[in-house]
Amino acid sequence: MNATPHIIxxxxxxxxxxxxxxxxGYFARRFSGRSAPAxxxxxxxxxxxxxxxxRAPVTSIPAAETPPAAKPVxxxxxxxxxxxxxxxxxxxxxxxxxxxxxxxxxRGIGPRIEAGLNSHGVYRYAQIARWSRKRITELDTHLTLRxxxxxxQWVEQAKALSKAAK
Amino acid sequence: xxxxxxxxxxxxxxPFLLIAAVIGIATGWYSQVEGEGKEGTH
Numbered sequence: 001m002n003a004t005p006h007i008i009x010x011x012x013x014x015x016x017x018x019x020x021x022x023x024x025g026y027f028a029r030r031f032s033g034r035s036a037p038a039x040x041x042x043x044x045x046x047x048x049x050x051x052x053x054x055r056a057p058v059t060s061i062p063a064a065e066t067p068p069a070a071k072p073v074x075x076x077x078x079x080x081x082x083x084x085x086x087x088x089x090x091x092x093x094x095x096x097x098x099x100x101x102x103x104x105x106x107r108g109i110g111p112r113i114e115a116g117l118n119s120h121g122v123y124r125y126a127q128i129a130r131w132s133r134k135r136i137t138e139l140d141t142h143l144t145l146r147x148x149x150x151x152x153q154w155v156e157q158a159k160a161l162s163k164a165a166k
Numbered sequence: 167x168x169x170x171x172x173x174x175x176x177x178x179x180x181p182f183l184l185i186a187a188v189i190g191i192a193t194g195w196y197s198q199v200e201g202e203g204k205e206g207t208h
Binding site (some may be wrong): 008018024025 | 167171172174175176179182183184187188189190191192193194195196197198
């Protein structure tokens with residue numbers, strides 16, 4: 001059998017094999033759970049933390065964070081350790097302050113991305129609704145979102161959710 | 167394209183088809199956006 005007439009057929013078969021592989025690979029990863037470890041977000045340059053984040057009220061400070069200077073110090077030696085002047089950072093959020101918004105209500109944001117956003121100081125829909133183009137680009141880069149903020153319209157969703165929350 | 171021609175090609179060029187399938191699997195695997203499908207609700 002002469003192989004030359006089968007060039008097109010061969011190419012078609014190769015294409016079919018490739019496409020089948022694409023489908024298999026896509027669904028294999030999609031349904032493989034956590035077999036593909038998430039690449040850590042690059043943290044080369046620290047991002048500015050957005051102002052006025054509302055953190056979950058801290059009810060207790062871990063013992064490790066409590067400075068040893070919290071022990072009663074004689075009055076004369078109190079000034080030797082500047083850390084002793086500020087015992088422990090008291091929880092800034094009073095009990096009356098609202099809890100952070102559930103960012104997972106925004107379509108496309110899951111627990112992992114929500115945690116990433118929280119690490120950048122994003123806790124509220126209103127914060128996302130105010131994102132500038134520069135901020136979107138920064139977060140997209142740092143959280144490896146690959147354009148999902150625009151594609152899934154997080155800002156628009158956050159505006160709607162923010163309005164609904166009010 | 168007859169069935170016999172397809173079988174001939176499969177018998178003759180199956181290593182290349184396998185390579186193409188492997189490349190396709192890799193492409194499909196890494197084409198998925200990070201976290202998409204696991205986190206999104208779409």
